Amino acid sequence: MNKQKILVTRAIFPETLAKLGRYFDVESNQADDIWTKQQLIDKLQDKVGAFTFGLERIDAELLAACPTLKICANMTVGYNNFDLSAMTAAGVIGTNAPDTLTETTADFGFALLMATARRVTESEHFLRAGKWKSWRFDMFAGSDVHGSTLGIIGMGKIGQAIAKRGAFGFGMKVIYNNRSRLDVATEAACKARYVSKTELLQTADHIMLVVPYSAESHHTIGASELALMKPTANLINLARGGIVDDAALAVALKNQQIAAAGLDVFEGEPSVHPDLLTVPNIVLTPHIASSTVPTRMAMANKAVDNLVGFLLHGRAVSALN
Ligand code: 8YV
Numbered sequence: 001m002n003k004q005k006i007l008v009t010r011a012i013f014p015e016t017l018a019k020l021g022r023y024f025d026v027e028s029n030q031a032d033d034i035w036t037k038q039q040l041i042d043k044l045q046d047k048v049g050a051f052t053f054g055l056e057r058i059d060a061e062l063l064a065a066c067p068t069l070k071i072c073a074n075m076t077v078g079y080n081n082f083d084l085s086a087m088t089a090a091g092v093i094g095t096n097a098p099d100t101l102t103e104t105t106a107d108f109g110f111a112l113l114m115a116t117a118r119r120v121t122e123s124e125h126f127l128r129a130g131k132w133k134s135w136r137f138d139m140f141a142g143s144d145v146h147g148s149t150l151g152i153i154g155m156g157k158i159g160q161a162i163a164k165r166g167a168f169g170f171g172m173k174v175i176y177n178n179r180s181r182l183d184v185a186t187e188a189a190c191k192a193r194y195v196s197k198t199e200l201l202q203t204a205d206h207i208m209l210v211v212p213y214s215a216e217s218h219h220t221i222g223a224s225e226l227a228l229m230k231p232t233a234n235l236i237n238l239a240r241g242g243i244v245d246d247a248a249l250a251v252a253l254k255n256q257q258i259a260a261a262g263l264d265v266f267e268g269e270p271s272v273h274p275d276l277l278t279v280p281n282i283v284l285t286p287h288i289a290s291s292t293v294p295t296r297m298a299m300a301n302k303a304v305d306n307l308v309g310f311l312l313h314g315r316a317v318s319a320l321n
Contacts, residue, residue, distance in 0.1 A: 002025070003023065003024050003025040004023075004024055004025065004048045004049065004311055005024065005025045005026075005027070005046050005047045005048060005049075006020065006024045006025070006026055006027070006047055006048065006049035006050065006051060006307060006311075007026075007027050007028075007043050007044055007047045007049070007050050007051070008020065008026060008027070008028040008029060008050075008051040009029060009035070009040065009043075009050060009051065009052055009053060009055075009056055010029055010032055010053045010055070011028075011029060011030050011031070011032035012028070012030075012051070012075075012300055013296075013297060013300055015297075016297075016300040016301070016304060017030075019301075019304050020051070020304055020307070023307075023308050023311075023312060024049070024307070024311070027043065027047070037057065037061075037062065040056060040062065041062055041065045041066060044062075044066040044068075044069055045066065045068070046068060047066075047068060047069060048068055048069065048070045048071070048311060049069070049070060049071045049072075049073065049307050049310075049311055050069065050071070050072045050073070051073055051075065051303050051304075051307060052072050052073060052074050052075070052081070052303075053074065053075060053076065054074050054075075054076035054078055054079065054080075054081050055081060056072075056081055057081055057083075058072050058081060058082050058083060058086075058087060058092075058094065059083040059086050060083065060086040060089070060090070063086055063087065063090040063092055064090070069090075069092050070091070070092060070093070070310070070311070071092065071093050071094075071095065071306070071307060071310050071311065071316065072087070072092065072093075072094050072095070073094075073095045073303040073304075073306040073307050073310075073316075074094065074095065074096045074097065074303065075097050075296075075299040075300050075302065075303040076096060076097055076290075076299065077096055077097055077098055077100070077101055077290075077299075078096070078212060078213065078240060079094060079096045079320055080212070080213045080214065080240065082094040082320065084320060084321045087321055088321045093310060093316060093319050093320070093321055094319070094320045094321055095303070095306035095310070095316045095317070095318050095319050095320060096302075096318055096320055097298075097299045097302035097303060097318065098157075098302075098318050099157070100290075100295060100298040100299045100301075100302050101158075101289075101290040101295050101298070101299060102157045102158050102161050103161055104289070104290055104291075104292050104294075104295040105158050105161075105238065105289045105290050106158055106161035106162045106164075106165060107165075108238060108264065108288070108289040108290075109158070109162045109165075109208055109210070109236060109238050109289070110162070110165055110166075110169075112236050112238060112262035112263075112264060112283055112285065112289075113145060113206055113208065113234070113236050113262060114145060115262060115283045116206075116234045116236060116260045116261065116262035116282075116283045117142050117143045117144070117145050117206060117234050117260070118140075118142045118143075118145075119140040119142045119260070119281075120283070121283045121284075122140065122280050122281065122282075122283075123139075123140040125280075126140070142259075142260075143205060143206075143232055143234065143259060144205075145170050145172070145206070146170045146171050146172070147170075147171050147172065148172055148173075148205035148206060149172065149173045149174075149175060149203055149204050149205045149206070150162075150163070150166040150170075150172040150173070150174050150175070150204065150205070150206050150208065151175050151176070151177070151195075151200040151201070151203070151204025151206065151207045151208070152174065152175070152176040152177075152192070152207075152208045152210065153176070153177050153178075153197070153200065153207065153208070153209050153210070153211055153220060154178060154209060154210040154211030154212070154217075154239060155176045155177075155178040155182055155190075155192070155210075156178075156210065156212075158210045158238075159176065159178070159208075159210045160182075160186065160189075160190050160192075162208055162210065163176065163190035163191065163192045164189070164190055164191075167190065167191035167192070168191070172206075173193075174190065174191055174192040174193070175192065175193050175194075175195045175199070175200055175203065175204060176190075176192045176193070176194060176195070176200070177194070177195060177196065177197045177200045178194070181194045182194070197225075198228060201225055201228040201229050202228050202229070202230070203230075204229075204230075204233060205230065205232065205233055205234070206233065206234045206236065207221075207229065207233060207234070207235050207236065208236045208238070209221065209235070209236065209237045209238065209239045209243050209244065210238060210239050211239050211243060212239070212240070213239065213240035213241075213242055213243060217239075217240075217243055218242050218243070219242070219243070219244070219245045220243050220244070221235065221237075221243065221244045221245065221248075221249070222244075222245040222248050223245065223248040223251070223252070226248060226249065226252040226257060226258060227252075227257070229252075229257075229258050230258070231256065231257060231258065231259065232259050233258050233259060234258070234259050234260045234261065234262065235249070235258060235260075235261045235262075236261070236262040236263075237261070237262075237263050237264065237265055238264045238265065238289045239265060240265050241265045241266040241267040241268065241269045242267050243265075244263075244267070245267075246263075246266060246267045246272075246273040246276060247273055247275065249261060249276070250273055250275035250276050250279060251275075253276075253279040253281055253282060254275070254279050256281070259281065260281040260282060260283070261281070261282050261283070262282070262283040262285075263276070263282065263283070263284055263285070264285045264286075264287055264288065264289045265287055266287075269286075269287060270286065270287075272284065302317070302318065305317045306318060306319075
């Protein structure tokens with residue numbers, strides 16, 4: 001029997017392609033070309049499945065042009081690239097990769113928080129530029145992490161893993177805001193206290209954003225929220241571009257309205273707002289929070305399991321619709 005045809009839209013581990021090749025006739029993109037929407041549509045013409053990376057907009061227009069498509073399997077947790085209602089209407093399922101990157105992303109949240117609070121990249125640039133001539137009492141004096149107040153906006157699995165690191169690893173007071181309050185046992189396990197968004201903005205020393213992107217969470221942090229933050233506070237975004245109004249953040253950083261920011265995600269990435277590149281009190285990374293080899297491998301394996309589960313056995317392991 002002929003194998004079913006699938007498309008892998010970007011470069012991936014050779015092991016992942018080998019695994020997929022056991023079950024499917026695979027067209028891959030190891031050159032890692034960035035396709036236009038029309039190129040993606042053309043490549044999907046005879047395919048029943050797509051291995052996707054959270055970067056390809058799967059909407060009504062694409063679905064109407066790809067009648068053979070049955071499943072799009074993101075190797076990511078976030079799935080704001082899927083128009084799920086259009087997919088459901090077209091009879092196409094979307095899957096994501098839950099429970100593969102929680103701890104790795106929480107680790108990175110702390111990497112960004114530590115680097116931001118302790119001005120790691122700013123001081124490294126200074127050193128590399130040959131500007132370090134002598135010791136000075138306030139050289140790159142930052143803010144403490146231990147014992148401070150950590151405010152988490154978005155208390156899903158990653159938020160909870162960050163809360164535990166803060167409370168138990170760094171002795172931080174953890175407050176959080178979420179669409180719905182956690183049950184008492186989960187709050188106790190994270191040693192976290194529910195507060196209003198306003199209280200969180202006004203009292204946290206470090207604010208960590210881990211909410212999924214949606215129309216509702218667009219610009220969760222804009223000029224008015226930044227105005228509520230302490231002038232000594234740090235803001236960390238490892239959720240999605242668009243959760244923060246990057247232009248407003250650049251102004252707040254420039255005016256030292258807040259102390260510093262650590263950003264792994266950007267509005268319109270891979271483009272970065274030019275003003276964010278010129279302020280010194282910022283740590284910038286290119287959307288790498290989940291990027292360790294074992295975690296990226298686990299994410300890829302989950303997408304494989306979804307494609308195999310659905311196309312060969314009629315059941316995806318983590319269907320979204
Ligand atoms: C991905 C992520 O690397 O899984 C997610 O939601 O944010 C990251 O792990 C990213 O989505 C790639 O597009």
